[in-house]
Amino acid sequence: MSLDREVFDKPGQYQLNEIHILSYRHNAEELLPLKMNIKPITLSFEIAEDIFSNNVVGSCIVYDMQDVRTMLPLTGLERLSLSFTSPGTIGFDFTDSTGIPLQIYKVDKVTKDDNQEKAQFYQIFFCSPEMYNNSITKISKAYAGPIENAINDILRNYLKSEKPFYFEPTATNPKIVIPNLKPYEAIRLLAKSAIPKNFPYNAGYVFYETSRGFYFRSTASMMAIGSVGAQITPKWKFTSLIPNVTEDEKRPEIKDVERRLSQVIRYSVDKPVDMLANINEGFYASKTTSHDAFNKTIEVYNFDSADRKEKTPRLEMGTEAGILYPKDVQYSDTGKPLTQHYDSKHMIKSSTKKIHNDYEDREGTFGLSMRTHDKQGYRNQNLTMLTFGNTILNAGDIVTFTSQIQAPTDQNEDGRVNPYTSGRYIIMALKHQVDVASQRHEMVLKCYKDSVSSAYPTEEEALSSIGQGLSSKTDIYEDQLKSFGGGLDYF
DSSP: OOOOTTTOOSTTOOEEEEEEEEEEEEOTTTOSEEEEEOGGGEEEEEEEEETTSSSOEEEEEEEESSOHHHHTTOOSOOEEEEEEEOTTSOOEEEOTTTSOOEEEEEEEEEEEOTTSTTOEEEEEEEEOHHHHHHHTOOEEEEEESOHHHHHHHIIIIISOOOSOEEEOOBSOOOEEEEEEEOHHHHHHHHHTTOOBSSOTTOOOOEEEEETTEEEEEOHHHHHBSSSTTOBOOOSEEEEOSOOOOHHHHHOTTOOOHHHHHHBEEEEEEEOSOOHHHHHHTTSSEEEEEEEETTTTEEEEEEEEHHHHHTTSOOSOOSTTOEESSOTTOEETTTTEEGGGOGGGSEEEEEOOTTTTTTOOOSSHHHHHHHHHHHHHHTTSSEEEEEEEOOTTOOTTOEEEEEOBOOOOGGGOTTOOBOTTTSEEEEEEEEEEEEETTTTEEEEEEEEEOSEESSOOOOOOSBOOOSSTTOOOOOOHHHHHHHHTTTOOOOO
């Protein structure tokens, strides 16, 4: 998606169309909620999406000289009508007229302005109304059939949501009893049994909300459509390279907004390498033992992440692409790569098959291993970027990032691209930060990647041992006695 250059003048530009507080009290004459425009007193606000969080959340900071907090009053039962967008794009529409207002749930950090007697600062926190409904609702119900149908029932009848619901078809038709759980707890329970219809070697779904609506999907569907070969087109391209503004200076009439929006203000790469954490959390390999008490059987599944990666979509799928670690490197003198050390993480689960007549436990040992691997994978190669804001992007979208090799200039004169940090990323979380006073809109993007555009070098020979042949066994007490001439003196 591209921007409308006719209405977009500069990076960081935004439109705050509406920000009103809707009181729980009613206008006696019009029988409508009391509505107060807080746009003139709003200093800044932020709103966030996260694929591992069920709802959109945010907050705003106000500078209040009329004591709105007391006069309205603000009790935590109010709604926030918010419309916010980048010019020419579809943005956030949580209004009382065209959308569903957000729910105010907390007022915090009330601070008096020392320079103005009757002025005060405070922060208003808000969330989707579904988050409120989740807190006051419990579900005790049995579900059978496609999991997406159960999720839709919970969304409509328990969370009372009217927002669009986008789902990825599942291959599982479980029979599951929800034992008096809150709606989001029930959804997480159902998601554990979900296997994607189009990606049978993947497991585990995420349920989250963006400005567009609710999503129930696997991370595999964020990378590919229908099959491993149909990759998702990146929604935006970011670069850490210094932009060439010469052309703009020579031709100031040209608005090169897209290029400037692609420029990363600053970035960091978190945990590009953490071998011990990956080993202990079953990222490379694991063993799952499943005990069926009814049939008195035990099933053992050895998980090899390298083998699994050949059967699933990845962000980088070119001929030169590779996984996040050297694939076939032998570890020490064991003669095996890390992906075959299955005892590095051993999990035990109970699985009573056909407890509901013909229902098979599709998750089984396979699904638990997949979800364990993916959970740790989300912590690897995390890219955090501060960029100019735009409302084109959402959590779950794919973007590209380009950075150069950080070598001395004389060693990188051609500006070579870093093959390990550059490439395709999935946006895990996105936070819009708007400073109303300075008219500036920025975004914080937290992204992850599961592969690299250029495979790491491999070595089939095992790593050499250090200190071979120098091992010994010594009794420290005998050693001390020798040092004292065979005995100890007492004083």
